[in-house]
Amino acid sequence: KEQHLLLLETRHTRKNGTSYPVELRLQLVESGPEKVFLAVINDITARLAAATELERQRRLFSDVLDNSETFIYAFDRDGLFLIANKALTAAYNKGPATMIGKSWDGLIDPEGARQHLANNRKVLESGRSMTFEEEIHGPAGLRYYYSVKFPLRDAAGTIYAVCGISTDITEKKKTERMMAELANMQRVESLGALAGGIAHDFNNMLTGIMA
Numbered sequence: 001k002e003q004h005l006l007l008l009e010t011r012h013t014r015k016n017g018t019s020y021p022v023e024l025r026l027q028l029v030e031s032g033p034e035k036v037f038l039a040v041i042n043d044i045t046a047r048l049a050a051a052t053e054l055e056r057q058r059r060l061f062s063d064v065l066d067n068s069e070t071f072i073y074a075f076d077r078d079g080l081f082l083i084a085n086k087a088l089t090a091a092y093n094k095g096p097a098t099m100i101g102k103s104w105d106g107l108i109d110p111e112g113a114r115q116h117l118a119n120n121r122k123v124l125e126s127g128r129s130m131t132f133e134e135e136i137h138g139p140a141g142l143r144y145y146y147s148v149k150f151p152l153r154d155a156a157g158t159i160y161a162v163c164g165i166s167t168d169i170t171e172k173k174k175t176e177r178m179m180a181e182l183a184n185m186q187r188v189e190s191l192g193a194l195a196g197g198i199a200h201d202f203n204n205m206l207t208g209i210m211a
Helices: 045-067 086-091 110-126 170-210
Strands: 002-013 019-031 034-043 071-076 081-084 130-138 141-153 159-168
Antiparallel strands (some): 002 019
């Protein structure tokens, strides 16, 4: 008994003139001198719609990743990159796919890598979204980041990765430091002026007593 199968996609037309996509299975079955030709037609409208929607979501996800100026990334439970967007790879002079499957080791300072890994573990253990202020020594020197990290779960609800969104707040930190230093200087000046005034009054008192 020999069988020959042909599978193709085409369109069928309804009585009202509208058409719809179908999958056509043509099978030739030979049994001795007899040959039987079988045809099975399946409406694949829903399947194609689902595939189109999946592709739309994939493109949307890709556009968000590639056009965001913040770092967007994901690490698996072993601390290896699953996702690294264009802003992140460009900051470390890497190609779009070269960081996938790698860790932070060799990209940032060891202490920064340990900090990132420890924060990722906190998210994995807690199973909830968390925020961190992280320091990284990289190609651009010391940078500060405000990071939002949250767990990624599979269909069964099992956490398999940590996703992070990190915003560079280095300039904000510099401004805060300058403002703090300025406020401290103003306090020192105020104390100096107060001390000077007290010394002046005390001197006047002594002068009156000694006169």
